[in-house]
Amino acid sequence: MSEQASDIILERMMSLHPKIIDLTLDRVWRLLAALDHPERRLPPVIHIAGTNGKGSTLAMIRAGLVGAGRTAHAYTSPHLARFHERIRLAGALISEEALTEALDRCEAANGGESITYFEITTVAALLAFAEKPADFTLLEVGLGGRLDATNVVDPVLTVITPVSIDHTQYLGTTLAEIAGEKAGILKRGVPCIVGPQPDEALEVIEAKAARLGAPLLVHGQHWHVWEERGRLVFQDETGLLDLPLPALIGPHQIQNAGAALAALRALGFDEAACEAAMTDVTWPARMxxxxxxxxxxxxxxxxxxxxxxxxxxxxxxxxxxxxxxxxxxxxxxxxxxxxxxxxxxxxxxxxxxxxxxxxxxxxxxxxxxxxxxxxxxxxxxxxxxxxxxxxxxxxxxxxxxxxxxxxxxxxxxxxxxxxxxxx
Missing domain, CATH: 3.90.190.20 (Mur ligase, C-terminal domain)
Structure with a gap:
């Protein structure tokens, strides 16, 4: 199959909607229905939203799962060099053949209807995930959360990394408005790991969680993380972990590491998985x-x-x-x-x-x-x-x-x- 086949299809998909971003889930649900709902056939989903740190947190969770001998699909955006980076099937970047097949099927099922590039490519990722066995699916929100194209899943765990001001033309101009959009990934009864938040954002997340009965594991309340003598220390109700510092550079990666560790602990993984999350993580273009x-x-x-x-x-x-x-x-x-x-x-x-x-x-x-x-x-x-x-x-x-x-x-x-x- 031609190495350029996916690029040709992706270029056509750019013209299916006049806007790059048009937040609604209607088009996504329509296409998922036409494909017999691949979002219902995914391995257990961990859904991650936030303003900063989504990708790094996902990468650490993925490293921890791999360290525990598990496989994980992963969806991230944007890509850096090639579109294929957005989709990992059971740990490996999607092949040209598999990507082209998923895009072809989505294009055919869409039938030329209006749909944004991110929406149709997200559906392609979900289709590929549904047809390849894995232990987990890691989904990074593209923009916001409530109306993001990834918000069509029933996760076993959600994560909200720090919320700050960004994308104000789509998500609102205040922290409360933006946090409300991010909190849109919360699901009834599903636990959520919450990274460090400004008070204004945390109040919104807590209120939404209370309405849904979604248990929260909040930084500074249910888990703590800090650097001490060149090591990372994590503490929750299960106990204390003394781990190497994350391989990703920067003090902000300590808080991202904390969210990843809280997620792994919530899923029942042991200290070996948590250590792998710190030592084996890679995430390009982050310092x-x-x-x-x-x-x-x-x-x-x-x-x-x-x-x-x-x-x-x-x-x-x-x-x-x-x-x-x-x-x-x-x-x-x-x-x-x-x-x-x-x-x-x-x-x-x-x-x-x-x-x-x-x-x-x-x-x-x-x-x-x-x-x-x-x-x-x-x-x-x-x-x-x-x-x-x-x-x-x-x-x-x-x-x-x-x-x-x-x-x-x-x-x-x-x-x-x-x-x-x-x-």
């Missing part, structure tokens, strides 16, 4: 150190890092990570979408970076022009310039500061392009 490839060669003696965070909470997390690293001249290469709170992302980084070089995101219609990104950086207190692309930015930085620490950041779409260009 990832690039060590090989053309861009690394171009950087020569500089450190090259990559992160896809793109909202104010992610900016705060990145600032914490940079503040914990050994001192070194630090320069940002940043590209962002015009739908994001650019100043909010940059403000926490202003005191930690010596400069920011703004770049456009190639191939993205919603990319913020480099000069507009640079203007926002200056307004946030950063010294800023522009470059036509990431390679040019790295070259200019290393020519002026050979031993620099360079962090490429601002968008998962930019991160995906960097990973493709860096091989």
């Amino acid at each position: 990832q150190r690039l060590r090989h490839g053309p861009l690394v060669d171009l950087a020569e003696g500089a450190e090259l890092w990559l992160d896809g965070g793109h909202n104010p909470a992610a900016g705060t997390m990145l600032a914490q990570v940079l503040g914990d690293l050994p001192p070194r001249p630090t320069h940002l290469v940043c590209g962002m979408l015009n739908t994001k709170d650019v100043a909010g992302f940059m403000r926490p980084l202003a005191g930690l970076a010596d400069s920011l070089t703004a770049v456009p995101i190639p191939g993205e219609p919603n990319t913020l022009p480099a000069e507009a990104t640079a203007d926002a950086a200056r307004a946030a207190g950063l010294v800023a310039d522009t470059a036509p692309d990431v390679a040019s930015a790295i070259h200019a930085i290393t020519r002026a500061t050979p031993a620099a620490r360079i962090l490429i950041c601002g968008s998962l779409y930019l991160a995906g392009r960097v990973l493709r260009d860096n091989g």
Whole structure:
């Protein structure tokens, strides 16, 4: 089967709806019914929503399940380099043949009806999951929760990672409104792991859970997690765990680890699974150190890092990570979408970076022009310039500061392009 077959189908699917995002479940239910409801035939589902940390938490849960000898399907978004990254069948990235078959069947069943790209590709993932044995299914919400295309399942466990302000044009302008959308994944009687939350968000989640009789396991109440002497300590009503720090870098990964551990414990897994969740987890473009490839060669003696965070909470997390690293001249290469709170992302980084070089995101219609990104950086207190692309930015930085620490950041779409260009 042609390696390009899935790309051709995916491109056709982009034209099935005039909008990229149009939150409703009507079209998803219609297509699922036409396919004889694959969502009813899934292995036990763990459904994960939140603003930040969804993907990292899912990756840790998956590592723990694998460490316990279990298999898990996983659905995440967006992809970085290839669409296939979104769908893991029993642990392995979906093959070109399997992806093309699932997309073909969904396209045929849809019959040319209006449906968004995310909706029809989510149904394709559920179809593939329903027909391949596994012990668990891990589903990451794409946007929000209540009306997200993944919210058609009957999970055995839900997880809500930290909620913050993002996607205000779709989810609401207040923490309470956004939390209400995230809490839409709660199901009657189904336990939910709740990560650290602002009070305003937690009140909404607790109220919704009370109405549904959904038991909550809340950070700071039912479980606690902290770093102590280079180790991760987790405590819940079952007892204390003393574990290695998560392989994912940054203090924010401690709270993500806590949610993953709480989930594994709620599912009945032992300390060996919990340790595997910490040591075996991988998740690209989350404060990832690039060590090989053309861009690394171009950087020569500089450190090259990559992160896809793109909202104010992610900016705060990145600032914490940079503040914990050994001192070194630090320069940002940043590209962002015009739908994001650019100043909010940059403000926490202003005191930690010596400069920011703004770049456009190639191939993205919603990319913020480099000069507009640079203007926002200056307004946030950063010294800023522009470059036509990431390679040019790295070259200019290393020519002026050979031993620099360079962090490429601002968008998962930019991160995906960097990973493709860096091989």
